[in-house]
Amino acid sequence: MARHENIVVLTGAGISAESGVATFRDAGGVWAQYDYREVATPEGFAANPALVHAFYNARRRGLGAVQPNAAHRALAALERGLGEKGGRLTLITQNVDDLHERAGSKNILHMHGELSKAECAHCGDIGAARGDLSVETACNACGRAGGMRPHVVWFGEIPRFMDEAMDAIMTADLFVSVGTSGSVYPAAGFVGEARALGVPATELNLEPSENAYLFTDSRYGPATQVVASWVREMLA
Numbered sequence: 360m361a362r363h364e365n366i367v368v369l370t371g372a373g374i375s376a377e378s379g380v381a382t383f384r385d386a387g388g389v390w391a392q393y394d395y396r397e398v399a400t401p402e403g404f405a406a407n408p409a410l411v412h413a414f415y416n417a418r419r420r421g422l423g424a425v426q427p428n429a430a431h432r433a434l435a436a437l438e439r440g441l442g443e444k445g446g447r448l449t450l451i452t453q454n455v456d457d458l459h460e461r462a463g464s465k466n467i468l469h470m471h472g473e474l475s476k477a478e479c480a481h482c483g484d485i486g487a488a489r490g491d492l493s494v495e496t497a498c499n500a501c502g503r504a505g506g507m508r509p510h511v512v513w514f515g516e517i518p519r520f521m522d523e524a525m526d527a528i529m530t531a532d533l534f535v536s537v538g539t540s541g542s543v544y545p546a547a548g549f550v551g552e553a554r555a556l557g558v559p560a561t562e563l564n565l566e567p568s569e570n571a572y573l574f575t576d577s578r579y580g581p582a583t584q585v586v587a588s589w590v591r592e593m594l595a
């Protein structure tokens with residue numbers, strides 16, 4: 360029986376790094392190559408939609424070339440293992456890739472949206488984005504063109520599923536953060552919320568994050584190693 364039965368795991372770009380998906384703030388990361396104001400804000404999209412579509416189209420195409428790694432698979436196994444014992448794992452991810460789904464996780468809150476979906480500004484429909492998006496792409500629901508955008512949350516926008524995320528944290532008996540620098544709010548604030556409620560918190564990351572001092576336990580190393588060994592302990 361796992362000691363903890365109701366676990367919330369927050370993941371960030373670091374969990375997908377060993378799959379070959381670039382992180383944002385490490386050396387050579389996405390924000391060293393692109394100006395986030397141009398490609399990840401509503402203002403950037405209004406100014407140059409073609410540039411923003413090209414940025415996300417390239418990232419969406421890149422998903423076809425990467426696979427989930429041992430850390431994604433371990434979290435999926437933990438969700439199944441806790442479920443079999445009447446427990447629960449809620450996975451809150453800041454990642455817009457689909458590697459958690461492909462590893463078998465089910466209970467996922469994509470707080471920053473998903474690359475594999477598109478959103479129509481005209482009718483609000485959110486549907487699958489199978490190929491590239493452009494200003495000419497027509498909405499599958501309303502048929503109008505010109506309003507399609509990647510279903511990703513940009514700087515200045517409100518992340519998704521915040522009520523569900525807070526509900527999960529408030530009822531958790533352990534909060535775990537994996538592969539995130541702890542520099543983007545509100546996700547970076549989750550550990551503080553958990554600790555204020557008396558919930559213990561574990562950090563699994565390559566190196567101490569900006570919030571490292573808030574955690575009650577920490578393991579540092581590549582996610583494929585530290586997440587896999589931590590999950591083995593949880594399921595032992």
Ligand code: OAD
Nearest residue numbers: 371372373376382383384453538539540543564565581582
């Ligand atoms: P960051 O790039 O800010 O941080 C990645 C973290 O992963 C760092 O703390 C690294 O040390 C760690 N890391 C790198 N390789 C690792 C590995 N192999 N195993 C374990 N950890 C590793 O990415 P996020 O914290 O996810 O938002 O960034 C948060 C948000 O900022 C993103 O969702 C994105 C970005 O701007 C939007 O675009 C809205």
